[in-house]
Amino acid sequence: MASARTISKTSRKVSIATSPRPHPSSDRPSGVVYFWAALGVGIVALFINNVVRWSLSEDFVRSDPGPDPYPYLAILRGTEALSCTIFILLGTRTLILPWLRTGVPSLDGKLFLGGVSASTLDILFAVFQPT
Secondary structure, eight states: OOEEEEEEETTEEEEEEEOSSOOGGGGSOOHHHHHHHHHHHHHHHHHHHHHHHHHTSTTOSOOOOOOOOHHHHHHHHHHHHHHHHHHHHHHIIIIIHHHHHHSSOOHHHHHHHHHHHHHHHHHHHHHHOOO
């Protein structure tokens, strides 16, 4: 049974129901959080390992910019700027703002993360051709 406190301010009374004991899930640590934290640490460690090994190898040279004519290069840079702007706006509007407002990511934010992950994996599969 929940206990009740009464807070009076001038002529109004407000009742707040409080629980006599803490929520049962706060007694034990969450295994899911530890799993994702360990996965994140592993991914960051792999990334750092790859960047350090690549930067110390003989392949760490400036790439050839290619023979793009100037008009096409301007179109390419405009497309890149537009893509980055849309990415930032969508990420802010669908993921960051709802997460700050409610404390959990919205469905649209989760779909945004899935789309970003899928587009990245699509490019990686095209480059490495694992099949």
